[in-house]
Amino acid sequence: MTSEDGDILVAEIAEDWRDEKIRIGTPLQTRQAAFALAAVAVSVMFIALVMQNLVFDSVEDSQGPTGEYERVPVWERANWPYITDAPHSFVMEYGSYSPTATDNEWNSTHQFVEFTLPLAEGGAAPDGLVSLAYWLPDVPEGVQVPMIAEFGPYFDEQSVDTPSIEVPGTWLGQMIIDQILPHGYGFAQVSVMGTGRSNHCMDLMGNAEQLGVDAAVTWLGSQNWSNGKVAMIGKSYDGSTPWQAATFGNEHLATIVPISGLIGVMELMWKNGSSEARAPFMHNVVYGSYGIDGDSGDIGNACPDYALGPAAGAGAYVWGGEAVGTYWEERYFLDRVLANYNGSVYLIQGMHDWNVDPHMAVPVINQLKNVGIDAKGLFGQWDHDYPDRPDYHFDRSAEGRGREAYPQMTRFDWMQDLLEWFDFYLKGIGDQPGLWIEIQSNHGEWRLEDHYPPQGMETLAFDLGGALSNIGGTTTILPDSNTGPVYETAPLEEGIWIAGLPRLHVDVRTTTIGGQIYALMEDCDESGQCIHLGHAVMDLRYHEGGTEEQTWLPLLETINAKMEFFTLDAYVDANHTIRLSLYSTGDDYLPASTSSVVTVQEGTGSTLQLDIIDPAEKLWFDPPTCTHSMCLDWLNQTADLT
Numbered sequence: 001m002t003s004e005d006g007d008i009l010v011a012e013i014a015e016d017w018r019d020e021k022i023r024i025g026t027p028l029q030t031r032q033a034a035f036a037l038a039a040v041a042v043s044v045m046f047i048a049l050v051m052q053n054l055v056f057d058s059v060e061d062s063q064g065p066t067g068e069y070e071r072v073p074v075w076e077r078a079n080w081p082y083i084t085d086a087p088h089s090f091v092m093e094y095g096s097y098s099p100t101a102t103d104n105e106w107n108s109t110h111q112f113v114e115f116t117l118p119l120a121e122g123g124a125a126p127d128g129l130v131s132l133a134y135w136l137p138d139v140p141e142g143v144q145v146p147m148i149a150e151f152g153p154y155f156d157e158q159s160v161d162t163p164s165i166e167v168p169g170t171w172l173g174q175m176i177i178d179q180i181l182p183h184g185y186g187f188a189q190v191s192v193m194g195t196g197r198s199n200h201c202m203d204l205m206g207n208a209e210q211l212g213v214d215a216a217v218t219w220l221g222s223q224n225w226s227n228g229k230v231a232m233i234g235k236s237y238d239g240s241t242p243w244q245a246a247t248f249g250n251e252h253l254a255t256i257v258p259i260s261g262l263i264g265v266m267e268l269m270w271k272n273g274s275s276e277a278r279a280p281f282m283h284n285v286v287y288g289s290y291g292i293d294g295d296s297g298d299i300g301n302a303c304p305d306y307a308l309g310p311a312a313g314a315g316a317y318v319w320g321g322e323a324v325g326t327y328w329e330e331r332y333f334l335d336r337v338l339a340n341y342n343g344s345v346y347l348i349q350g351m352h353d354w355n356v357d358p359h360m361a362v363p364v365i366n367q368l369k370n371v372g373i374d375a376k377g378l379f380g381q382w383d384h385d386y387p388d389r390p391d392y393h394f395d396r397s398a399e400g401r402g403r404e405a406y407p408q409m410t411r412f413d414w415m416q417d418l419l420e421w422f423d424f425y426l427k428g429i430g431d432q433p434g435l436w437i438e439i440q441s442n443h444g445e446w447r448l449e450d451h452y453p454p455q456g457m458e459t460l461a462f463d464l465g466g467a468l469s470n471i472g473g474t475t476t477i478l479p480d481s482n483t484g485p486v487y488e489t490a491p492l493e494e495g496i497w498i499a500g501l502p503r504l505h506v507d508v509r510t511t512t513i514g515g516q517i518y519a520l521m522e523d524c525d526e527s528g529q530c531i532h533l534g535h536a537v538m539d540l541r542y543h544e545g546g547t548e549e550q551t552w553l554p555l556l557e558t559i560n561a562k563m564e565f566f567t568l569d570a571y572v573d574a575n576h577t578i579r580l581s582l583y584s585t586g587d588d589y590l591p592a593s594t595s596s597v598v599t600v601q602e603g604t605g606s607t608l609q610l611d612i613i614d615p616a617e618k619l620w621f622d623p624p625t626c627t628h629s630m631c632l633d634w635l636n637q638t639a640d641l642t
Contacts, residue, residue, distance in 0.1 A: 069093050071420060071430065074438065074448075075621035077413045082624040088175060089388035089415040095182030097137035108133040108166040115215035117200065121208045122303040124200040130212045131156070131197035133165045134188040136225060137181050144227040146254070146426035147220045148176055149188040151213055151245070152238035153290060156196035160289075165189050165196050172234065172386075179415055185422065186226070190216045192241065195290055201303035202290035204283065205240060205265050205331050208303070213241050214248045221252025228252055229426045233418075235259035235386060236356060243333040249340035255425040257418070259348040260356040260384055263364060264332035266316065268356060272563065273320050273539030273549075274516055275590045280317040283309035318593050320541055320549055338367060344374035344425050346418075348387060351440070351567065352402045354588065355384040362501065362567035365437060366451045376421075377437035377452060378414075379569075381405035381444070388414045390628040400442075400522070400531030407631035408444035412624045441497070442533075442570040447618045453500025453567070457611040460496070462489060464506065465602025468580060477508075477517060477584055477598040479591055484582040485600055487608075488524070495574045496612050502565040503609040504536055504580070507558050507601035513551055514594020515540045517561055518586040521608075522579040523572050530579055534568040537589050540598070558601055571615075580608055 069092040072080065083090045099107040110133050117125035133155075137145060150172060155165035168174040169189060176187050193212045194202030203209040221230045230252045232242035239261025245253050262268050269279035287306050305327075312327040322328050345368055349361035361379060368375035380387055381404075383396040390410045397403040411417075423430040437452040462468045464487055472486030504519050518537045522530040541549045543561040552559050572578060582600065585591050600606060626632075 073434070074413070074417075074623070075619075077416075078622040078624050080624070082412045082416075084412040084624050085627040085629070086412075087389065087391065087628075088386070089412045091179045091415045091419050093183075093416070093419065094179070095137075095184065097139055097182045097184055099177060099181060100136045100138045104166055106135075106166050106168060108135055108168075110166055111219075112197075113212075113216050113219045115211060117208055117211065120304075121200070121203075123194075123208070125208075127199075128193070128208070128212055128215070129197075129199045130190060130193070130216045130219075131165060132188050132190040132216055132220075134186055134220070135168075135177055135181060136186045137184055139184055143184070144225060145184050145186050146227050146229040146231065146422070147186040147188055148180060148231045148233060148422065148426075149190055149216070149220060150234045150238050151190040151192060151216065151232060151241035152234055153192050153195035153202065154238070155189050155191045157191070157290070165191055172238075175415065176233075180419060180422065183419060183423070185426070186220075188216075188220055190241075201306060202287060203303065203305055204286050204309055205244060205262070206305055206327075207330055208305075210244045210247065213245045214250055217245050217248075217250050217253050221250075227426075229254040231255045231257065231422060231426055233257035233259070234261070236261070236384065239356070240333075243337060246341040246343065246345075247333050247336035249342055251342075253341075253343050255344040255346065255421070257346045257348065257421070258360075259386060260350060260353050261360065262356060263334040263337075263360050264328070266328040266331065267360065269313075270316060271357070271359070271537055272545065273542035274518075274537040274585075274592070275317045275539075277588045277590055279590070280314045281310075283313040317590065320539065320593075321547055334364065334367070338371050338373075341373060344376075346376050346378070346421050348378045350382040350385055350402075351379055351569065352381060352397070353384045358567045362452055366453070369435075369451060374425075374435055376433060376435050377439070378411070378417075379437060379452065379567075380409045380411065380440040381442060382409050386414075387411040390626055390630050394630050394634065400533070402442075404442055404531075405440055405444040406634055407626040407628070408446065408623070409440060410626045410628070410631065412626060439499075439569055442568070445571075445620060446623060447620045449618075453611065454613060457499060457613055460610045460612060462578075462608045462610075463602075463604050464580075464600065464606040464608070466604075468578075468608060470602065472581070475600040475602060477515075477582055477600065479515070479584045479595040479597065481583055481585045481591065484584065486582075487580040489578045491526075491575045491577055492572060493574065495576075496572050496610070497615055498533070498568060498570045498572065498610050499613045500569075500611050501567055502534060502536075502611065504561075504563040504565070505605070505607055505609070506561050506563065506582075507603070507605040508540070508561055509556075509558055509599045509601065510540060510552075510554050510596040512554050512594060512596040513541065514592055515596030515598045516584050516589075516592035517563065517598060518583045518589060519563060519565070520581045520583070520586060521565065522581070523570065524577045524579050525573075526575055533570050533572075533578070534565040535587065536563040536565040537586075538563045539592050539594075540596070541594065554596070558605075560605060578608075578610075 113130040115128045117128040119125050154162050191198040193200040193209045239258040242256035242258045269276045365377045381402040382393050385392045437449045468487035471488050477484040521533045524530040543559050545562045
């Protein structure tokens with residue numbers, strides 16, 4: 001089967017499943033009430049089931065919750081009794097292998113991987129050492145197994161108070177050892193350079209770290225117990241290392257699962273030239289906490305990046321872009337991934353992630369598909385979380401920030417999804433997973449898309465001062481974070497479903513070569529209560545988009561700021577209005593380093609462009625219903641309000 005053959009088109013699925021298996025365009029309010037009532041009804045059945053099939057941390061004590069399980073497509077999983085009252089997800093098929101016993105209580109083996117560091121990296125060069133620990137299943141002699149690995153700075157690290165690398169991480173490692181390893185997989189935890197027992201200096205995703213990651217992948221894929229295939233998985237920093245590894249085109253790297261991972265370091269902290277509050281000093285904090293922490297090896301591991309990093313952070317805020325050599329270029333991964341990587345990608349992202357913004361996934365997923373990489377996406381309305389943690393999902397959501405999608409955002413089928421993904425891409429068994437994007441709306445609805453943003457959408461354009469009436473009484477944006485124009489549509493005659501990357505193209509004049517616009521888009525009901533839909537931000541020195549600065553004649557010349565909102569998928573009800581507020585800054589963005597008064601030029605050159613979908617043409621599905629106590633409490637509360 002070719003990559004194209006495997007990229008299952010949603011349109012093809014519809015022919016067989018539209019009427020029988022997948023519900024199309026069910027009204028939101030009806031579905032939310034149904035979810036609440038259904039959750040209460042099934043909870044009794046689930047309690048009895050789970051009491052008979054308790055899942056323990058020890059693989060030897062674990063039994064499959066349902067006995068024989070027939071692998072089914074995602075739209076049928078709601079019909080199977082997944083364990084859904086737990087703190088995280090579980091596979092439906094428990095394997096037969098236990099971890100191979102070693103000389104410690106965790107059944108792990110520690111290893112140093114040696115590799116050559118360029119002398120220009122300083123520190124421990126040329127004698128790089130990567131610290132890792134691995135677990136193997138107790139398979140028959142001669143059987144080789146694929147490896148699943150998590151790479152990051154948090155193992156055996158005093159600065160973040162984590163245990164030895166030989167201890168499985170409670171956030172992900174233990175789950176993989178308990179649930180995936182028994183199916184004949186190895187697992188590894190790897191410390192990036194300058195953290196844990198890996199030598200050199202903490203290079204914050206730079207060249208030394210990338211080379212160490214690649215060396216560890218090669219080692220894991222070339223041992224006599226390995227089948228030669230390696231997967232990488234992790235969240236946040238640990239979700240960035242898979243992107244690093246993929247830049248090399250390493251023959252052993254078969255698949256990556258980045259969860260809220262970085263495609264580039266500068267992209268984490270700057271958007272269209274605008275700086276997050278942490279950006280100018282984050283490098284100081286990182287390099288200080290990991291590199292200058294009082295260890296005896298601090299002096300011996302001194303690296304040039306210890307000086308360049310903090311300078312690059314402050315310089316990017318003041319001057320924009322690449323202020324120190326090629327610091328940011330070295331730490332941008334996506335272009336090299338697209339050019340060199342030969343494996344697959346299962347990309348997972350929270351739509352309300354403020355730590356690692358969703359532009360790390362959208363439109364990245366489409367770029368992967370466009371170059372022929374097998375890619376699947378799972379994009380839900382959570383924050384900086386895994387897809388299966390109901391307590392985190394609740395605690396980190398608020399009105400307009402994911403709360404309306406709770407608890408449908410919690411995917412208790414996720415571990416089963418991982419197992420099926422690894423089976424195909426690491427062992428070549430089972431059916432190829434569907435290479436679609438599972439996308440969740442702001443009200444909790446799940447559907448399938450071939451691409452995201454979707455293709456072939458209708459675009460609605462609202463001009464500022466026309467279809468978007470100026471209700472704020474000014475067209476001036478002052479550099480004080482709370483003064484600027486406010487625009488609002490008339491009440492919508494019918495509901496609209498906004499998807500992808502809305503755009504604001506706005507004509508402005510400035511008093512200096514500088515200034516910044518923060519745009520907040522809200523959904524306002526009949527009473528005037530508004531909730532967050534999305535936001536965009538731009539340093540006007542980058543008003544054409546991209547990374548190149550522009551100049552213009554202040555006061556005299558009009559420029560068009562081509563702003564793009566962070567991705568959103570939102571339904572706005574009929575009779576609601578869409579409100580657009582323009583300020584100099586907002587949320588966690590700093591004021592522009594080049595302060596300026598900005599005047600908006602209303603008219604057809606200043607438009608808010610919304611791409612909308614027709615819900616009746618989409619394929620909707622329900623994941624397994626959450627029966628965790630927090631989910632049931634919330635569903636009961638919302639049911640009482642209907």
